[in-house]
Amino acid sequence: MTSSHSSLLNFSKNNIPGSSGHTVLPFPIKRVYAQSLRTVPIPQQLVMILKKLHKEQREEALKDGYRDPDNLVCRNDRHQVVTNETVNNTVKRLCRYAETKNVITSHGLRHSHGSMLLFAGVDIMAISRRLGHASIQITMRVYLHEVDEMKQRDDKKVINALNAL
Incomplete structure (x- = not known):
C-alpha cells in the first residue's frame, strides 16, 4: 500500500x-x-x-x-x-476518457505532484515535508532526474546572463 x-x-x-x-x-x-x-x-x-x-x-x-x-x-x-486497486482502476478509466497515451497509478500521481512542485520552484525541503519523506536525501534521490534537468536549465540561464554582460 x-x-x-x-x-x-x-x-x-x-x-x-x-x-x-x-x-x-x-x-x-x-x-x-x-x-x-x-x-x-x-x-x-x-x-x-x-x-x-x-x-x-x-x-x-x-x-x-x-x-x-x-x-x-x-x-x-x-x-x-x-482499495488501492479501485483507485488505480478509476484513474485508468479517467486516463482513457481523457485519451492520454499513458496510464498512471495513485503512486504515479503522488510522484507527478512532487515533480510539478519542484518545477514550479517549490523548495525541495518543503516538498520533502509535504510528501512525508523521512529525510531530504530521500526526496533528492527520488527526484534526482528532475533536479538534474533543472540544473541544466539553470546552467543555460547562467551562460545567457554572462553572455549578456
Missing part, C-alpha cells in the same frame, strides 16, 4: 480544513512514522469538493442505516474502505 493511498483511505471529515486551507494528512494504519502525520496546505476548491463528497456519502449511508464510526471521506457504495 502506498503512502498516498494510505492517506486517502484514512482521510476523515476531521481532516477537512476550515478557512485556513491546511489539512492534517492522516497516517497509514499499518506503518506509522513520525513524518507520516503532517499538515499540508490544499486549495480551497479541493476543500469544497471534499466537504461535498463527505456530505453526499454521509446522506447515502444514513439512508442505508449505516453510521461510519471513523467518519471517513472515501468509502465505496457498500460503505467499505476504498
Whole structure:
C-alpha cells in the first residue's frame, strides 16, 4: 500500500480544513512514522469538493442505516474502505476518457505532484515535508532526474546572463 493511498483511505471529515486551507494528512494504519502525520496546505476548491463528497456519502449511508464510526471521506457504495486497486482502476478509466497515451497509478500521481512542485520552484525541503519523506536525501534521490534537468536549465540561464554582460 502506498503512502498516498494510505492517506486517502484514512482521510476523515476531521481532516477537512476550515478557512485556513491546511489539512492534517492522516497516517497509514499499518506503518506509522513520525513524518507520516503532517499538515499540508490544499486549495480551497479541493476543500469544497471534499466537504461535498463527505456530505453526499454521509446522506447515502444514513439512508442505508449505516453510521461510519471513523467518519471517513472515501468509502465505496457498500460503505467499505476504498482499495488501492479501485483507485488505480478509476484513474485508468479517467486516463482513457481523457485519451492520454499513458496510464498512471495513485503512486504515479503522488510522484507527478512532487515533480510539478519542484518545477514550479517549490523548495525541495518543503516538498520533502509535504510528501512525508523521512529525510531530504530521500526526496533528492527520488527526484534526482528532475533536479538534474533543472540544473541544466539553470546552467543555460547562467551562460545567457554572462553572455549578456
